[in-house]
Amino acid sequence: MENHDVIIIGAGPAGLAAAICLQENGVKDVVVLEREWQAGGAPRHCGHYGFGWESHRRMTTGPKFAARMTNAASGIDIRTATTVLEFTMRNALRVHSSKGIYDMSAKRIILATGTREQTGAARFIGGRRLSQVMNSGTLQQHVYLKNQKPFLRPAIIGNEWVTFSALMTCKHAGIKPIGIFAEELKLDVPWFFPMGAGLRYGVPTHTNAKLVSINGQSHVESIEIERKGKRTVVECDGVILTGKFQAEVSLLAARRAMPPFSAVMPAQAAMPIFENASQVQAEARMRETDDIRILGNARGTVYTAGRCVVEARNAAEALVKELR
């Protein structure tokens, strides 16, 4: 079986930053596993500005940021199109690539598997399963990677930064949303965001407006919004479900069938978990042990790529000391 000092799962901002930092500090035997065809992670399909301030003191777009990180990691063994199937032992993995399945182990395994938005199914939104209902991450892939326009007048659901990022993705593709609908009473963004959405893009923001169902037979025709106990039907041709991020830590969840791990919390694991972190995420954090670390937004946070990079660097530096 292949054996390494460190295996990093996920070549997004956190994974790459940790790999670079480890190499720079003399931990040479590092492998990064990435299931997509390209390294870079989610910023690859975030075509808008706002990346890199915390880490590089320069703002750029997602794809450029992803390219910068990937270039900096050019000397590192990054295996793309490689999927981690499962942990076979606490420090060993079963991995899939085009060549087949193989096992590998390491002194330390880092999970930098990122985060994704909660699906419509998990939100228990009533209605049918229609292909014009998607998360903003999927919309970004349609727009920035595939040049597809899945709808023309969608409703945007959510109250977070990414809600307004979805609006920018729409603008980029020439899609005109009918409005932003937030179930919450208050938005989780600065006050000028909804104002800008209204003034600059002509898209109104509604708070205390809960999406109760999505209507349509074969495609989205309208949504039903509940506001102060009153329901109204709003016409649209798509729904973008934004935010409610969940750490993608199913690799750890799948380990339930295995003998229990010692739940030692390493020192640097004392970062706050966001309130919206689900119980599974909290549990995954509890399962973080000396051999397995979680970095970046897989910790249940929703930080910017730049902040993930900074924190991953710090964690990697601590790891270097341990491995010496």
Added chain:
Amino acid sequence: MNKRFDIAVIGGGAVGLAILRRLAMSGLSCVLLEKGADILSGASKGNSALLHTGFDAPAKSLELQCMKAGYAEYLAIRQALNLPLLETGAVVTAWSPEDFAALEAIVTKAHANGITDVKRLTPTELRMREHQLSKQALGGVLVPGEHVIDAWSAPLAYAHQAIAHGAVILRNTHVLQAKFVNEEWHLAGISARIVINAAGLYGDHVEALARPSPFTIHPRKGQFVVFDKPAAKLVRSIILPVPNERTKGVVLFRTIYGNLAIGPTAEDTDERETPSTDSATLQTLRSRALEMLPALKNINVTAVYAGLRPATERKDYIIEALPDQNWITVSGIRSTGLTGSLGIAQYVAKLYAKNFGKLPKKPPTPILTPVPNLAEHAIRPYMKGGEIVCHCEWVTRGEIETACSGPLPAGNLGGVKRRTRALMGRCQGYYCGAEVTSIFAKAGHGKP
């Protein structure tokens, strides 16, 4: 394409496809007319995909007869066609003293139905078998023969085998009119000697082409909640409730894809097209699952879906021949249709032979058309390499491309999903939605 056939089957669901297969393999020339963009787009799309023994079916019913025959044929052909089978057994579980009192009658009925391995479990045996089940479970009846199958790959295999035997499947073909002239039916641009109505949720509408329909379809909706894969390790058997007159009740079952699901509800509805879910019912289902299996509380929901059962005012299946109209009615096939389909097909073949002339004496040697495996517990394509596109369900590019080609390529994105499992996992297409859409679009067999 030849436009004259012996048989035209209306409806490309599990039942229609099984009939098509049986008659095509008997040497008749057959065509199937399906209104949807793909097969399995009506009642067959959303069910619990269980292989039932018939232990609780009404005694001496046609339903029981077809289920038993279907069950036997499924097991007989499953290896040749690569049809999945997850042998779980089922436990009818009593959650109240009333339930508990009904258990003995369930065993008696099962034995009368010929399912003789059904037996009572003591509370200890139940606990030993299902140790994660809530303490509220008072006792149970073990039905060793109830298993988990896949709602989609079996009917797809029937379709492929029918095509291999010369049958033609026409999709996007809505039968609104039909004329019966000189012992021949003319419909949807083709003609056929005999028409078989297997139109499922539209069975009464199609029946009206031959006669004033003696039955009406009263669709019954079932909603389901699917939990993420770690949940499947929490139970061994299918957990059935004590059934009532109207429905088999809400079932907790492992799926062939390695998940755990709860459902279906039984709601009368006017919807005949794609049914909708509603958030209150889904919440209730999830709570019910947590009551039965407390360890589920930490496990995320992967998917929700709803299906429709084409119930009629009658309790039994309606399968009959109208000799004067060259017509065979196959309707009111409710929740047991997936298990019953192969048995129904045998029964229809007998009806044909009795009323419309003998089946060819020497049927052709069966041509085998094994389907790609979708079952989590068996060998899957990614294990041999390839590029994984759907990261949740580990579906390879090769599988998706295969689903978009061949004699019956997926007619829409739902068809790709049904043939491969792509888009079905915990991210519901967050990661691979755009990629799968472009593979489908590139193949050019329909609109996403």
